[in-house]
Amino acid sequence: MSPITEVEGRRLPLTHLDKVLYPATGTTKGETLHYCASTAGVLLAHLHDRPVSFLRYPDGPDGQQFFTKNVPPGTPAWVHTADVPRSRERNARQVLVQDLASLMWAANLVVEFHTPQWRADAPGMADRLVLDLDPGEPATAVECCVVARWLRERLAADGLSAYGKTSGSKGLHLLTPLEPTPSNQVSAYARQLAVEAEEALPDLALHRMKRALRPGKVFVDHSQNAAAKTTAAPYTLRARAEPTVSTPVTWEEIEACEAPSDLVFMIDDIGPRLQRYGDLLGPLINLNRARPLPRP
Incomplete structure (x- = not known):
């Protein structure tokens, strides 16, 4: 059973919290989620209103990595999304990480956050x-x-x-x-x-x-x-050998x-900074x- 956590009134299943994502440091998935929660104020400020692309690495940086701009399957209905123009197709939709619940949902997928240099209400x-x-x-x-x-x-x-x-x-x-x-x-x-x-x-x-x-x-x-x-967002964790x-x-x-x-x-340095x-x-x-x- 995955533990269910309530975040700002949203029920979130947080999975595999004891899983070691960074073998070099022994850093677990639970510790990466704690990092996102404890730095949510600045993370959310820099993600706000920017369509997010995810580099996902669910098995750690040594496992499979894949980059996605589209809204992932199974995204909760309460997660905000935005129409984003694409060059070879009609508008696509991407995630907006606008609140703590959305941030923790995304962090549970094990992701790097990447954003464009523009906001959703003014593409390009x-x-x-x-x-x-x-x-x-x-x-x-x-x-x-x-x-x-x-x-x-x-x-x-x-x-x-x-x-x-x-x-x-x-x-x-x-x-x-x-x-x-x-x-x-x-x-x-x-x-x-x-x-x-x-x-x-x-x-x-x-x-x-x-x-x-x-x-x-x-x-x-x-x-x-x-x-x-897109560019790696400020304060995002990276899929490197260590949790930089x-x-x-x-x-x-x-x-x-x-x-x-x-x-x-690394993640332990950010709070003091x-x-x-x-x-x-x-x-x-x-x-x-x-x-x-x-x-x-």
């Missing part, structure tokens, strides 16, 4: 820019931080503020709050930033995805600004990074911080 109108700094071995997060510092200054020259978070994998994400702007315009601007980063840091930064060019460099992935693309989290970081931490381990955070810093990505959901995209 981005309210943020994202640059995914992805290191090619032997480059690491240390090199990502060098590129991030250059990009921060470049964005500041256009009157834009940048905020960093770890990807929860090997890289770093930079995010900038924007006044709602068509995704294709944000994509073009982001690509130009990546090109300029490569010109300024030719031995380090790269704007093209070509694998042969990647070793030892940081790919400035601008593609996630496209309306159809996509974690907001300070610029002081980025500037001081001397080893990849300096920017690795929230107590110390609050939500470092709060400006992304503060409309007063949004700025217009520079004109070409």
